[in-house]
Amino acid sequence: MKLQFNVGNDIGNSEQAIFIDGELIRQPNVYASAVSIPWTDDETDVSKNLKNIYDNLVVSIISSAVLTGTYLIGRHALKTEGENVSSLYVKGNNAKSDQMIPYINTLGTIAARAVEKANESGTLPESITVICDQAIALPVKQHTPRNIETLQSKFMNGSHNVTVHLGLTKKVDVKIDFEFVQVLQEGTPPVFALQMDQESNWRTENYKTETNSKEKVKPSNGGIFEEFALEYNLGEIDGSYLDGKNILHVDLGDGTSDFPYTKGDAVDKDFCHGVNHGVGHAIVEAVDDLLVLAPHAFNSISRQQYSEILISGFSNKKHKFLPEAKQAFKPHLDNQINQIMQHVSDQVLKIGANEIDLIVVYGGGSILMKESILPKLKTLADNNRILLFYVPAQYAVTLNAEGLDWFVRSPLYSKLKEDFKETTKRIAASRE
Numbered sequence: 001m002k003l004q005f006n007v008g009n010d011i012g013n014s015e016q017a018i019f020i021d022g023e024l025i026r027q028p029n030v031y032a033s034a035v036s037i038p039w040t041d042d043e044t045d046v047s048k049n050l051k052n053i054y055d056n057l058v059v060s061i062i063s064s065a066v067l068t069g070t071y072l073i074g075r076h077a078l079k080t081e082g083e084n085v086s087s088l089y090v091k092g093n094n095a096k097s098d099q100m101i102p103y104i105n106t107l108g109t110i111a112a113r114a115v116e117k118a119n120e121s122g123t124l125p126e127s128i129t130v131i132c133d134q135a136i137a138l139p140v141k142q143h144t145p146r147n148i149e150t151l152q153s154k155f156m157n158g159s160h161n162v163t164v165h166l167g168l169t170k171k172v173d174v175k176i177d178f179e180f181v182q183v184l185q186e187g188t189p190p191v192f193a194l195q196m197d198q199e200s201n202w203r204t205e206n207y208k209t210e211t212n213s214k215e216k217v218k219p220s221n222g223g224i225f226e227e228f229a230l231e232y233n234l235g236e237i238d239g240s241y242l243d244g245k246n247i248l249h250v251d252l253g254d255g256t257s258d259f260p261y262t263k264g265d266a267v268d269k270d271f272c273h274g275v276n277h278g279v280g281h282a283i284v285e286a287v288d289d290l291l292v293l294a295p296h297a298f299n300s301i302s303r304q305q306y307s308e309i310l311i312s313g314f315s316n317k318k319h320k321f322l323p324e325a326k327q328a329f330k331p332h333l334d335n336q337i338n339q340i341m342q343h344v345s346d347q348v349l350k351i352g353a354n355e356i357d358l359i360v361v362y363g364g365g366s367i368l369m370k371e372s373i374l375p376k377l378k379t380l381a382d383n384n385r386i387l388l389f390y391v392p393a394q395y396a397v398t399l400n401a402e403g404l405d406w407f408v409r410s411p412l413y414s415k416l417k418e419d420f421k422e423t424t425k426r427i428a429a430s431r432e
Helices: 042-051 075-081 101-120 145-156 188-195 226-231 279-293 303-314 322-351 364-383 399-408 411-430
Strands: 002-011 015-020 023-028 030-034 058-062 069-073 127-138 160-165 171-185 246-252 261-263 358-362 387-390
Touching: 002 101, 002 399, 015 101, 015 399, 023 075, 023 101, 023 399, 030 075, 030 101, 042 101, 058 101, 069 075, 069 101, 101 127, 101 145, 101 160, 101 171, 127 145, 127 188, 127 399, 127 411, 145 171, 171 188, 171 399, 171 411, 188 246, 188 358, 188 399, 226 387, 246 322, 246 364, 279 303, 279 322, 279 364, 303 322, 303 364, 322 364, 358 364, 364 387, 399 411
Parallel strands: 002 127, 127 171, 246 358, 358 387
Antiparallel strands: 002 015, 015 023, 030 069, 058 069, 058 160, 160 171, 246 261
8 A cells, every 4th residue: 555645743842743644643742662562462452553543652663764663652652651751852952853753753653644544444454655745843943954954864865664563463564755854944834824724725713623632722712813803803804814914923832932033924034033941941840849749649750741730721621730730830930931031022122013013922832831921921012012912722732733734735845845856856967
């Protein structure tokens, strides 16, 4: 069986949100190495794992991009290994392109999607070949020629052989080849996703109905623009309202926060800025405090597990130790917010208030930071006569992935791919 996938890949520090063949898959961005296959038989394990493939994802990978090995990915790794998982290192200047997680989790999830799609068609072959086009984004500070080349070469140089283990003996071998990988700077994809839905209509509500992840936050009652339109008496608006606007983005992440400036659909690289501040840093600092506040509840806890406790505050089922988690978290979060606000203020001064139509706030960190940072941002915006669009929680986390999915299927991506092929041909011809 041969499949062709378009991949829009947001490799977040806490969560990977990835569109594969138009379907959104969200996983904790973690993995754990496995010594052996955890399944005991085929009769019960295969059907269970096919039904919940992303919750029970075990793969073996042979690829020049990663160390050969067997890996538990995402929720399965977190469930079985707890804090003993590998995650993106958020401190220092460690580029995502130099760490193994983007490659292991992307290859494993693409392979799982291939198995899922084959199974949906009524057949489960022993092997599948997948040809991919991929759009991926890097934070502002990491979007350098070196890091771009690293990502492209690791994905595009050679085939990646991934075995998806469904039972003790039942497995599917998936060969993955990337025809082209375009690396965007964070800030560009949300411009696309805020304006357009997946069918390239002006956006009003969801980009696409989410089918492959559990709802993590309560949905808002209206569309993506309802609260914003009410705040500024704009009437009924859709994504066309943002067309051509000058936007200062505040992308609040786990390990980084980015402040790109876009004019229309283009990033103005003279005014792009990013910092190593985010909720992940606050969580890392809060872990020891939580263990003191709830000594009988936890021996240790990973950053992702702590994040899940905090996010439960926005769901119908709150974690028993949410109050202690929030108590430990808040002072460290306030420190991060103070740093972030300074950088946002600096960006407004550098760009000039007259050149900014809107400040748009989104990202995984925007949910946990909202209570504390929203009043500060509103004061800053009002003082500078700038509109503030704080994207509702239901939509805030997946904007990068949605924009990447839209882009990888766009004529612009096709043109870049053709240009790449022509350049490759010319280089090859010059060497003959």
